[in-house]
Amino acid sequence: MNDLQVQQTPSSRQMRLVIVGHVDHGKSTLVGRLLSDTGSLPEGKIDFVKDICERQGKVFEFAFLLDALEEEQDQGITIDTSQIFFKTQKRHYVIIDAPGHKEFLKNMVTGAADAESALLLIDAYEGVQEQSRRHGYILKLLGLTQVAVVINKMDLVDYDPEVYFRIKTEYSEFLKSLGVEAHEFIPVSAKKGVNIAQRAEEMPWYKGPTILEMLDRFEESAPPSHLPFRFPVQDVYKFDERRIIAGRVEAGRMKVGDSLVFSPSNKKGVVKSIEAWSVPEAPVEASSSQSIGFCLTEQIFVERGEVATRLDEVPIVSTTFDANLFWMGKRHLEKGRTYTLKLTTQEVPCEVVEFKRVIDASTLETLPNQDFIAKNDVAELTLKTRKPVVFDLFGQSPATGRFVMVDEYDVCGGGIIITYVPSNKEDKLRDEVRWRDHNWTKSNIKPEERAYRNGHRAALILITGESGAGKAELARKLEEQLFNLNFQSYLLDRRNVRLGVSADLAKADSPPTEETVRRFGEVTRLFLDAGHVVISTSNAFYQNEDADIRLLAQPCPVVEVLLSDDPPPGEYDMVLSLIEAGKAGESAKKICQYLKDKKILIGHNYSI
Amino acid sequence: MDHLDELEHQSIFILREAYKNFKNLAMLWSIGKDSTVLVWLARKAFFGHCPIPLVHIDTSYKIPEMIEYRDKVAKEWNLNLVVGQNKKALDEGMNHTMGRMVCCEALKTQGLATVMAEKGYTGLILGIRRDEEGTRAKERYFSPRDKNFEWNFKDQPPELWDQFKTTFAEGTHIRIHPILHWTELNVWEYILREKIPIIDLYFANKEGKRYRSLGCAPCTTPIDSKASTVEEIVEELKYHTTTSERSGRAQDQEDTYAMQKLRARGYM
Known part of the structure; x- marks a missing residue:
């Protein structure tokens, strides 16, 4: 290598390239050949591997250069993704060699999810196979569009252009049905080193690039700094006097002085500083894919999972959406089971509401009337989460x-969200709440100052259970105990709200309606804004109404205490048996302890 | 952002995920360049602090300068250092002449297992990299180990879009590899940029020898090199290196599949 070439590779940044395709179509051989032809192997590596082959009585193959695991050499197939490093005159690469066996789809996905570009291999002799199509589909789902197709083993078909053009036509049509266009179809023989680093004399009819030329034409993926600002909170640190909100900018950019809103709590704040350790100068702005931390001009409670954005570019908040999903689990994905959804830094339980279309990813055929997804298949479906998610x-x-x-x-499973229709009542109400919170006139007294004075944060305690379970007695006892501890407690009786605020709507004892619930929720919100611990009771019968009240009470915590010997499935903060509930004084004490543990009762003179 | 920023920001993201998701977390510090860069990255991630305890497995055969450097840096950087040792094996006279793989397994793997059990760690952060050797090329950022400390490389969890495996069954633990995607060259470029103090053993001495990878004194040999500064090491790696990084590590050469066998049983 002369000095001029040396200067052409100034950066050690690596382009991330994945090689996919059907099992035995020659991925590992291609990678081994690329390493060897670009002089990227350490000294003596080929001899070392040849030596092992001789001792084990095997014929040397380029694929053996990568198969580090004994089992892989024995089976002759790649089991796991392997990452290999090499460089051309233009730049450094990390090649991700992904397994082509159907059983190892999750490993292929692991490799491809992180890549910037892809080579998809098809064996000229065998033609388009099951995994050729499945991998094409997965690349599309992963959002990878920089793809070139490599037609390998051309030596086995005597470098026949007809074979090449037949496969090219067939596979282009398949890709077209996915909405993908390949950058190029390159005929090669990895085994013989034809059209890899050197142009082939065997195929004068092919005028396109060799593999190395193609790789150097791919573009580095740029971080999405042009999109609206998205910052999912990863954690909040208080190692010293600073309270730092930490996370990674997933899209867009932000600078000191910007006003931000956190979803789903709708809390707002202004960026006071961007914090960093051991940097030449303190940063004043941050952009996409940077892991940062910032402080706000006033301290607010935000938690992992919330997403900070600009006020006029808020994300969607909902519990239902439609997605395209691929499944890699040993058990089928089914209705009626609870899974955990992980989206940015949010983690919530979720369920499948409906399978709209289940697809065999190797043929793109719809599997009719199928109410599950088997391993390695794909579906369009509707999901419902137990708590609202930001997306x-x-x-x-x-x-x-x-x-x-x-x-x-x-x-x-991995999925992408394709549509969202704000159709249900809950979504409508959530939009109203967001509008209300954005326009709420703020007092000079901050919630944190009230909490400091009162010795507790504002919270709603919802005591639920069947009629006759002892809710009213417990609620009264709890209000009294909190009051005696010098806390601001108030038992907000639903009937009292109906008697006055909702007197124009219905009689005080008739069942709740959407509007009476909304008014009760808004009255609760006012008491919470004033900093109180609000206590309320509700019949288990009216669970949907409770969901609305929770929504209206946000961003304050809601603690649900269920009185029951046989609790129905669901998430409760606390369950008390009917015998316990009968001892109202003791139960109230237990609730107080719980509120202390949850840092709702923080004690007087507590500094936050 | 240049390529070192890209690497740094990804590693910080992983460190923060580990810190948030594992209550009982520790970081392995071998005193070598990689895990020292890792400690530096933790201080970046946590704004000057290192809230994670650092575990050093002392085989008692380490090159003496390593212990001196370790104690000095731990003090200066205010680190919470936990030293682990398989005293029983040492009392019974374990050393490399009993077989290098046997010795590595007893003093390193079992030494580590003992500290893990004592302290109840469920997450362990390590500074391994994919470009070091073949089995590490197949690692995940968050990689589960079973009850017997073993790595099932044939059935690894998928890892996509930076959503990691953070839930696991009782009795198992997760290995976390924040600089898995770095190369040896990246590590030295970063040391240069950040001016990270690295142990002298990496720099060429008067006899023209330097260590490229650090281990126990009897099983690690220095390479021929004139590179006596970080700049010169970067230069050497960029343009003049044709051997592999771990060529001076004797246990790797003990058996064709030495590292695979060691790592499947819980070696770093």
Whole structure:
């Protein structure tokens, strides 16, 4: 290598390239050949591998250069993704060699999800196979569009242009049906080193680039700094006097002095500083894919999972959306089971509401009347989460529009959000709440100052259970105990609200309506804004109404205490048996302890 | 952002995910360049602090300068250092002449297992990189180990879009690899840019020898090199290196699949 060439590779940044395709179509051989032809192997590596082959009585293959695991050499197939490093005159590469066996799709996905560009291999002799199509589909789902197709083993078909053009036509049509266009179809023989680093004399009819030329034409992916600002909170640190909100900018940019709103809590703040350690000068702005931390001009409570954005570019907040999903789990994805959805830094339980279309990813055929997704298949479906999640459509902001699903301990599915229709009552109410919070006139007294004076944060305690369970007695006892501890407690009786605020709507004892619930929720909100611990009771019968009240009470915490010997499935903060509930004084004490543990009762003179 | 920023920001993201998701977390510090860069990255991630305890597995055969450097840096950087050692094996006279793989397994793997059990760590951060050797090329950022400390490389969890495996069954633990995607050259370029103090053993001495990878004294040999500064090491790696990084590590050469066998049983 002369000095001029040396100067042409100034940066050690690596382009991330994945090589996919059907099993045995020659991926590992191609990678081995690329390493060897670009002089990227350490000294003696080829001899070392040849030596092992001789000792084990095997014929040397380029693929053996990468198969580090004994099992892989024995089976002759790649089991896991392997990352290999090499460089051309233009730049450094990391090649991700992904397995082509159907059983190892999750490993292929792992490799491809992180790549900037892809080579998809098809064996000229065998033609388009099951995994050729499945991998094409997965690349599309992962949002990878920089793809070139490599038609390998041309030596086995005597470098026949007819074979090349037949495969090219067939596979182009398949890609077209996915909405993908390949950059190039390159005929090669990885085994013989034809059209890899050197142009082939065997195929004068092919005028396109060699593999190395193609790689150097791919473009580095740029971080999405042009999109609306998206900052999912990863954690909040208080290692010293600073309270730092930490996370990664997933899209857009931000600078000191910007006003931000956090969803779903709708809390607002102004960026006071961007914090950093051991940097030449303190940063004043941040952009996409940077892991940063910032302080706000006033301290507000925000938690992991919330997403900071600009006020006029808020994301969607909902519990239902439609997605395209691929499944890699050993067990089928089914209705009626609960999974964990992980989207940005949010983690919520979720369920499948409807399978709209289940697809065999190797043929793109719809599997009719199928109410599950088997391993390695794909579907369009509707999901419902137990708590609202913050997201965007994948097409508008990829990093906040994709998610994984966890079954028990393992990530089993990956999906992208394709549509969202704000159709249900809850979404409508949530939009109203957001509008209300954005326009709310703020007092000079901050919620944190009230909390400091009162010794507690504002919160709603909802005591639920069947009629006769002892809710009213417990609520009265709790109000009294909190009051005696010098806390601002208030038992907000629904009947009292109906008697006055909702007197124009219905009689005090008739069942709740949407509007009476809304008014009760808004009155609760006012008491919470005043900093109180509000206590309320509700019949288990009216669970949907409770969901509305929770929504109206946000961003204050809602603590649900269920009185029951046989609690129905669901998430409760606390469950008390009917015998416990009968001892109202003791139960109230337990609730007080719980509120202390949850840092709602923080004690007087507590500094936050 | 240049390529070092890209690497740094990704590693910080991983460190913060680990810190948030694991209550009982530790970081392995071998005193070598990679894990020292890792400690530096933790201080970046946590704004000058390192809230994660650092575990050093002392085989008692380490090159003496390493212990001196370790204690000095731990003091200066205000680190919470935990030293682990398999005293039982040492009392019974374990050393490399009993077989290098046997010795590595007893003093390093079992030494680590003992500290993990004592302290109840469920997450362990390590500074391994994919470009070091073949089995590490197949690692995940968050990589599960079973009850027996073993790595099932044939059935690894998928990892996509930076959503990591953070839930696991009782009795198992997760290895976390924040600089998995860095290369040896990246590490030295970063040391240069950040001016990270690195142990002298990496720099060429008067006899024209330097260590490229650090381990136990009897099993690690220095390479021929004139590179006596960080700049010169970067230069050497960029343009003049044709051997592999771990060529001076004797245990790797013990068996064709030495590292695979060691790592499957819990070696770093």
